[in-house]
Amino acid sequence: MSTPCPRTRIKFCGLTRQADIAHAVALGVDALGFVMWPQSKRAISVDTLAMLAAEVPAFVTRVGLFVDADPALIEQCAPYLDLLQFHGSEPPADCARYNMAWIKALRMRDDVDLHREAERYRAASALLLDAYRPGVPGGTGETFDWSRIPAALAKPVILAGGLTPDNIGHAIHQVAPYAVDVSGGIEAFPGGKDTAKMAAFVHQVAAANQPR
């Protein structure tokens, strides 16, 4: 029996509504991201996180997104999360202090050294590579030059930044990431996911995972 092609895992990010969670779960999405950075148009409160997290069934990962957050906020959110995602300048020790699995977002500045960062954040479960826009820690809706990603990094790569149903197939064929992460590309408006775009994105990932 031939070895099955590895399946690209999918994270939908910036969830704010129960209906969007139900649709994502029905589509088989692997992880759901909740933005806890107050300046984001997709930000939710801890109370909303608690409510939304209760809607997420087993085997779907609940990811909390933080940007140089007060540890008290992370401690408040932790009971409702399975994974922490750090988008600021958090040193590894600060990421690891919560005794939870975590991933580190690396924004693709021109001078980023991915091998050095992968070594620095070697305790992370994965590295999320995202577009870089000064002053905007995430959710830019912009892609970056995927050819800048080394063929082999010391950590699983989650590709993010400007992904859409129209470009995700090309991204998977070019990068072969462990997982992909999308927010703006499946939205009708910030924080409001579009069911047709969500379904199209998942369909295009599945198509890209088919043997060629």
Ligand SMILES: O=C(O)c1ccccc1NCC(=O)[C@H](O)[C@H](O)COP(=O)(O)O
């Ligand atoms: O989504 C946000 O508004 C956001 C704000 C601050 C930090 C992180 C944020 N999102 C984190 C993500 O993982 C996004 O999915 C990722 O940046 C890709 O966003 P997009 O380019 O809109 O697909």
